[in-house]
Amino acid sequence: xxxxLVAARAGLSRGRIEFKQTLTTPGDLIxxxxxxGSFLAAMIWTRHTxxxxxxxxxGTTMLVSVxxxxxxxxxxxxxxxxxxxxxxxxxxxxxxAIPNGMLGYLLGKVVNISGQIAFVVAITLLTGAFLFTGLAxxxxxxxxxxxxxxxxxxxxxxxxxxxxxxxxxxxxxxGGPMLLLLxxxxxxxxxxxxxxxxxxxxxxxxxxxxxxxxxxxxxxxLLPHALAAVEVGHSWRHLATFGVLSAWxxxxxxxxxVVLRRMARRESGSNVAARREKAMRR
Amino acid sequence: xxxxxxxRDLRMRYGKTDVLNGVSFAxxxxxxxxxxxxxxxxxTTTIEILEGFRMRSAGQVSVxxxxxxxxxxxxxxxxxxxxQSWRDHAKWQVRELLAHLGRYYAPYSTPSxxxxxxxxxxxxxxxxxxxxxxxxxxxxxGQRRRLDVAIGIVGRPELLFLDEPTAGFDPEARRDFHDxxxxxxxxxxxxxxxxxxxxxxxxxxxxRIVILAGGTIxxxxxxxxxxxxxxxxxEVRWSRDGQRFVHAADDATAFVRELFRQYGESVEDLEVRxxxxxxxxxxxxxxxxxxxxxxxxxxxx
Numbered sequence: 001x002x003x004x005l006v007a008a009r010a011g012l013s014r015g016r017i018e019f020k021q022t023l024t025t026p027g028d029l030i031x032x033x034x035x036x037g038s039f040l041a042a043m044i045w046t047r048h049t050x051x052x053x054x055x056x057x058x059g060t061t062m063l064v065s066v067x068x069x070x071x072x073x074x075x076x077x078x079x080x081x082x083x084x085x086x087x088x089x090x091x092x093x094x095x096x097a098i099p100n101g102m103l104g105y106l107l108g109k110v111v112n113i114s115g116q117i118a119f120v121v122a123i124t125l126l127t128g129a130f131l132f133t134g135l136a137x138x139x140x141x142x143x144x145x146x147x148x149x150x151x152x153x154x155x156x157x158x159x160x161x162x163x164x165x166x167x168x169x170x171x172x173x174x175g176g177p178m179l180l181l182l183x184x185x186x187x188x189x190x191x192x193x194x195x196x197x198x199x200x201x202x203x204x205x206x207x208x209x210x211x212x213x214x215x216x217x218x219x220x221x222l223l224p225h226a227l228a229a230v231e232v233g234h235s236w237r238h239l240a241t242f243g244v245l246s247a248w249x250x251x252x253x254x255x256x257x258v259v260l261r262r263m264a265r266r267e268s269g270s271n272v273a274a275r276r277e278k279a280m281r282r
Numbered sequence: 283x284x285x286x287x288x289x290r291d292l293r294m295r296y297g298k299t300d301v302l303n304g305v306s307f308a309x310x311x312x313x314x315x316x317x318x319x320x321x322x323x324x325x326t327t328t329i330e331i332l333e334g335f336r337m338r339s340a341g342q343v344s345v346x347x348x349x350x351x352x353x354x355x356x357x358x359x360x361x362x363x364x365x366q367s368w369r370d371h372a373k374w375q376v377r378e379l380l381a382h383l384g385r386y387y388a389p390y391s392t393p394s395x396x397x398x399x400x401x402x403x404x405x406x407x408x409x410x411x412x413x414x415x416x417x418x419x420x421x422x423x424g425q426r427r428r429l430d431v432a433i434g435i436v437g438r439p440e441l442l443f444l445d446e447p448t449a450g451f452d453p454e455a456r457r458d459f460h461d462x463x464x465x466x467x468x469x470x471x472x473x474x475x476x477x478x479x480x481x482x483x484x485x486x487x488x489x490r491i492v493i494l495a496g497g498t499i500x501x502x503x504x505x506x507x508x509x510x511x512x513x514x515x516x517e518v519r520w521s522r523d524g525q526r527f528v529h530a531a532d533d534a535t536a537f538v539r540e541l542f543r544q545y546g547e548s549v550e551d552l553e554v555r556x557x558x559x560x561x562x563x564x565x566x567x568x569x570x571x572x573x574x575x576x577x578x579x580x581x582x583x
Contacts, residue, residue, distance in 0.1 A: 003355060003389040010385040017382065021373040091370040096335070098386045098437065099359040268335035269365055269445055270326050276368050 007100030014104055015111020022116060032116065035073070036123055039066045042192075044131065051194065051230055056223075058193075060132045064222045065191045067121050068214030071150065072185075074117045075157030076164070077178050082109060083165025087263070088279065090272040096264055106260070110158055117154065125222075135222055142221050145238075149217030152245040156210045159252030166263035169275075191215050194230050203232065210248045213241045284310050285344070286441050286473040287332065292341035294327050301327050303497040304341070309475060309490075311440075314467055316488035317477040320567055323494045325477040329445050332475065333363055346441055359390035359397070362439030362472075364447060367430050372419035376410055376429060377401055379418065380436055387437035398436050407469075408432045408462050424455030431462050435472070442466075444476040448483060460486055481563050493563065495570035509562045519553040526551075 022028045043066070047059035086092050095101035129135060136142055164178070188198060188206035195203050195212065206212045219227065220236035228236050287309040294302040301324045309315040317325050330336035331343060334350035334357075343350060348357045371379050384398030391397045405411045408428040413421060421429060427447070434442060444463075448456045460483070466472055478484050484491050485505045493501040493508075501508055516534035520527055522545055531537040534554050541549055 001389040003386075006389050007386050010382065013385075014382060017374070017378065025373055086370065089369040090365060090367065093335075093365055094370060094383070094433065097333075097358075097363040097365060098383055099355040099390060100386055101383075104386060268330045268333075269363075270330060272368070273366070 003100055004103065007104045008107055011104035011107025012111055014108030015115065018108055018112040019115035022112065023119070032120060033123075036120060036127075039063075039069075039124070040127060040131070043128075047132065051227070052197065053230060054227065056227055057132065057134055060128075060134045061194075061219065061223065061227070062192055063124065063128045063132055064135070064218045065215040067124060067218045067222075068149075068153070068211060068216075069186060069191050070120050070124070071117055071153040071214050072157055072182065072211045074113050074120065075154055076161040077182060078116070079109060079113055079158050079161025080165035080168070080178060082113075083162055084168050087165075087267065088272075088275045090276075092264065093267045093269065093272050096267055102260070102264055106162065109162070110154075113158065114154055117150070121150070134224065136224050137222060145217065145221035149214065149221060149241070149245075152242065152249060153210065153214045153217070155249035156214075156245045156252065157248075159256035160248065162256050163252065163259045166259050185209055185211050188212075189215055196230060196232060207232070207244075210245055213244045217241045217245075286311050286313075286346055287315070287475065288342075288344040289328075289332070290342040292328065292331065292343060293339045294324070294331065295339045301497055302338075302341075305494065305497070305499055307492050307499060307502060309473055311473055312467075312471045314463075314474045314476065314487055314489045316484035316491045317475065317494055318481060318484045318491050318563070319477075319479060319494035321479055323479075324497050325479075325494055326445055328494065329443055329475060329477050333361070333443050334358070356390060359387055359437055360440045362434040362437060362442040364430050364434035364442065364444045366446075366449075367418070367426050369419070372417065374418050375415050376418060376421070377405060377414040379429075380404060380432055383433055384436045390437070395438055397438050399438050401436075404432050404436060407465060409458070424451070424458055427451070427455060427459055428462060431459070431466075435466060438470065439472060441473045441475070444474065446477055446479070448478070448480070456483075463487055481560050485559055493566055495567050496573075498570075500566050500570045505559050509557060509559050515557055517553075517555045517557070519551070519555070520549050521551045522548050 022032075040063075043059040043062045045059070046062060047057055049058040050056060051058050051061055083092075092102075092105065095105035125135075125137070129137065185206075186192065188202045189195065189209065189212040190206065191211070195206055198206070216231065216236065217238075219231075220238065220241070228234060231237070285308045287307070289308065290306050292302050292305040293300070305324070305328060307315075317328060319325050327336065331338045332345050332350055334345075334353045337351055345353070346357060346360050348354075350357075353361075374382075381401040384401060387397040402411070402414075405414055408431055410425060410428055410432065413425055418426070418429065431447075434444075448459050451459065463474065463476075464487075467474065474487075476484075476487055478487075488505070490502070490504055491508060492499055501511075503511065515530050515532055518529045518531050518534055518537055518541075520541065529537065534556075538552070538554065
């Protein structure tokens, strides 16, 4: 038996168990449903507003773009948050104390979070299909595009989320900056409103980050072709989407092992004990 | 070479502070070794270096024949670390977690040693069978510590590390914990290194006690040997004609012989008590702290 293979398999089942726990722990499930619900409320609010220059519902566009936002929220923010939390509470140290435990731990996180994203996307789409008109979900091409954008989005966000999580020392210092970052990014990434109405330098800034491309990819998969007209360059730009998301994925996959190894090397019982003391005092 | 642990001239320095000043000790296979010392003596630093969780400044360290600073995953599989649970794996069920963590050890089985420990057997050993399907966060403090031990030994380690295992325990949880460790040493040939600042615990658990104070080892031996080596004095109590007497004697046997020669049958309620390990320990630590303080004064002057 190859130890690495055994640990990888254990990691996959770890992810399945954790995902199941997320769905069966009332607090976690409610948090997910509230996120989905509040986005849906915003979309319903703008259901009868039109995308500028078209007769298409802004709410429907937003529904689709938010799927891209979901990938970033879970793949980047939740991943980082879990790493910070579980470093603080000693989960990571336990992983370090068993052979190939870190591999299993990280794979488990990837499976768990991918599961959560799939769950959120499915619920959002399912509800959206009943509440909104105009979704182009009839053709296999739509699903194929959705699939590759999702997978590439996960690759672009999960490793970097893990890197971010390793850089913060406590949950408290991580939460605020991360949400601010995401809020700012969402507003220049065309999630809630077409980016073409922003000043050009903001358009360029938005297009550096994966969030814009995830939103665009989702729109290209699930909206009618005619709507490409309101995008930058009047096109879905699949090639550019693939390129930018891949670049972020490669950066993350190169960086993550280095940063994670450095972080893991520093974990010890007394570090965890010190953090526990600190957390108890606040 | 039956040494599972071999530490020679171990040194650790943080900035300009020397935490460990040349620590040397060894442990044989199957031995339970207690690293005893006051808070801040360097116990945790020492055990974390041996666990491979911390890099040392200098010295030679061999753990199961390997330098822990470069321990492979195969080496890791032969060691067990009992960590103090806090909030980790709170949503996991007890048996589920043990079975999961055990899986990683399966490839490291040898013909004579099947890894991991069967989850149900292990739950039985640590007395958690009735709680197998409980979520970890619903366990009591004592049950949680038993789970910590179970996780530490699920890979059937040849060497087990316990760092301040009973800090913050109530008396019952502490006794439960000691029972589990005894069962472990009786059944398996596990070598155990335990750190504690509690003398009573060291005496209960360990075959041999190493006392660490001020970054060096100031004593090394069985509880009995330490008490004998350190304090030649014993306390002799007796009563005569309804009056009670107490005397501290260097040679209690000679003193009592003389006592009987002089007073014969009028000596009653005779009691000879060798200095307890606690007296010994306090004396040793005080001595070590004095000598450190003296050194500091010399340096300051």
